[in-house]
Amino acid sequence: MTTVSHDSLAGLRDALSSPVTLPGEPGYELSRRMWNADVDRHPAAIVKCHDAREVAEALTWCVERNIEVTVRSGGHNVAGTAVIDGAVMLDTSPMRDITFDTDAGTVTVGAGCLWGEVDRLSADLDVAVPAGAVSHTGVAGLTLGGGIGYLSRLYGMTVDYLVSATVVVADGRILTVSEDEHPDLFWALRGAGHNYGVVTSFTFRYVPLPGLVTIRQALYAAEDRAEVLRFFRDWAPGAPDNVTTYARLYDCPPYWAQVPTAYRGTPVLSIATVHYGDPAAEPGVTAPMFAQATPVYSGLRTVRHVELQQACDDEFRHGIGHYWKHVYLESLSDEVIDLAIDWTDRYPGRPLQSHSGIVHQVMCPFEVSAGGGALDRRDQEATAATSPALPFGANIAADFELREEKPALVEWVKGFADALIPYQGGTYINFTSVQGDEEVARAVYGAKYDRLAAVKREYDPRNVFRRGLVDLTTKPEQG
Structure with missing residues (x-):
């Protein structure tokens, strides 16, 4: 992948329907900043995506030109992999819709939401999605890395309650993934999800709150x-x-x-x-x-x-x-x-x-x-x-x-x-400050590594999403 040249920036803005923010423009400094103040990087451009279609449009433009992309939702990741110097950042923070289906017992959450937004609306129904311990943590990043929090000993990990997700994969397709649709990708997203695409919405089962x-x-x-x-x-x-x-x-x-x-x-x-x-x-x-x-x-x-x-x-x-x-x-x-x-x-x-x-x-x-x-x-x-x-x-x-x-x-x-x-x-990969290499990935995922790599080869053979928290190689399986 290459970074964006100055000559390409005008073409990016002209090609997309999404707002594009360049260095020096209003909003750039705020959007590039991460929760971890030690992460001080400067993307070449920031694309504010409002839905999956806008993500697909921007992603396709970058992939066709072999341009590096990163993805930001809540910006709370300790390693700061959402932002890289000279890359195009796809910012999903405008996606803030939260919709409850009380008949199904589910809530659908936009990728730009913070957990506090979900918690406050869930409290009105006396329910919760088991997740996190700080309200300004992003829904997307925590979920894609597994998700632990105060309710984990009672209910398990956040990904155990993910019913389906909408994801834009490397070739620009917009997929709905679940146990029945693209099940291997759905399996991989729940714990190694930073490596496979841009998730734009999540549907979770919620649980009853067990009292005060x-x-x-x-x-x-x-x-x-x-x-x-x-x-x-x-x-x-x-x-x-x-x-x-x-x-x-x-x-x-x-x-x-x-x-x-x-x-x-x-x-x-x-x-x-x-x-x-x-x-x-x-x-x-x-x-x-x-x-x-x-x-x-x-x-x-x-x-x-x-x-x-x-x-x-x-x-x-x-x-x-x-x-x-x-x-x-x-x-x-x-x-x-x-x-x-x-x-x-x-x-x-x-x-x-x-x-x-x-x-x-x-x-x-x-x-x-x-x-x-x-x-x-x-x-x-x-x-x-x-x-x-x-x-x-x-x-x-x-x-x-x-x-x-x-x-x-x-x-x-x-x-x-x-x-x-x-x-x-x-x-727990959500709590690490350094992006891991293949050796670290094998240590983290153990026997799951080869299956994860196989899913990577199917949905992201060019390793477009190579800024995950650990490296999931696209090389052939070993042995």
């Missing part, structure tokens, strides 16, 4: 971290499906006035449980997790699901730079716990929480959440998405405001991730 959400949180002093983490290891994966437990290691921000002075600015462990159902039942369910040591801070609140989904939006706000690596862990052995504490204590960054309120989820150096529940029971072969039947998912994260902070933080993330290699078993 009670969030209990406690912060523990440095000397209690290992003991509490050992109990978390043994208790959290076997908790009832309606309880998800999160453990986070970080330095307590010095401006958290609710925490006693002696512990501000010192290493702490945060434990948070998210309980769906009758609030009166929550204390009896979660009490064991919080009985292992005396916390330096504790908090409790009960909210609706829609409020939980946006509770941490400020913490994960736009304008912060991120470099992340995610790993599924086979265990939280004493060795892994000691390793995590040691590496977190060496974190070269600083707290970037947005305010003095203590929320259950913050940007932090190390987060580990309990798997199990419906994630263990889901049919691993039904979709391309990988959710290994391992008890823990961990995110190693560096977050920064200034470019000069980045080098030391990236080195720290890579060192920490390397130290965990003997204990890991895969990754």
Whole structure:
């Protein structure tokens, strides 16, 4: 693929019915910006597509001229693959329709929607699509990578609820895909979907909301971290499906006035449980997790699901730079716990929480959440998405405001991730900062890789969509 020459830009605008924004024009800077502020790239042109036909028109124009294309929906992907220097960005953000079919129990969502838009309308019906934990995350990117969130232990991954999708493939065809139509492509889209086309709408089954959400949180002093983490290891994966437990290691921000002075600015462990159902039942369910040591801070609140989904939006706000690596862990052995504490204590960054309120989820150096529940029971072969039947998912994260902070933080993330290699078993591709090569793709998708590559050869033999989160080669199958 080649990038767009200046001579071609006028032809692009003349050929398309969609609005085309060029560098220096109003709206260009806003449209090229990603959620991850570390992604600072300049497309040659941005095409605002309002429907599948406009996507097909723009895509065909670029493919015929061998011009690089990328696709943007919500712009929330950590790796920032939606934008490349000198390419044409196909921006689906104008596609914001949301339509409920209450007879079928489904909702059809435009590719430009954010999850908060879906959550707010779903709340009026007391239903939800299981997805995410931050309301300004894009529907398309999260879904195509699998989709996890607060409801995952109860219901599984987002792709488990995808009924059909409209997708524009590399040759410009507009396809409706489902279990009955183009089933191999439908299978591949659900977990490796960034590699196959431009999805313009999604139809999901929704689920009934299982009551209110009670969030209990406690912060523990440095000397209690290992003991509490050992109990978390043994208790959290076997908790009832309606309880998800999160453990986070970080330095307590010095401006958290609710925490006693002696512990501000010192290493702490945060434990948070998210309980769906009758609030009166929550204390009896979660009490064991919080009985292992005396916390330096504790908090409790009960909210609706829609409020939980946006509770941490400020913490994960736009304008912060991120470099992340995610790993599924086979265990939280004493060795892994000691390793995590040691590496977190060496974190070269600083707290970037947005305010003095203590929320259950913050940007932090190390987060580990309990798997199990419906994630263990889901049919691993039904979709391309990988959710290994391992008890823990961990995110190693560096977050920064200034470019000069980045080098030391990236080195720290890579060192920490390397130290965990003997204990890991895969990754969640939506939480990775670096586009993976074929070796990474084989490690992520395992035995599914060859089938994914075969679908790629059928629907995208020229590798037009080569900016997926991992490389799905179009070479012949090996062996």
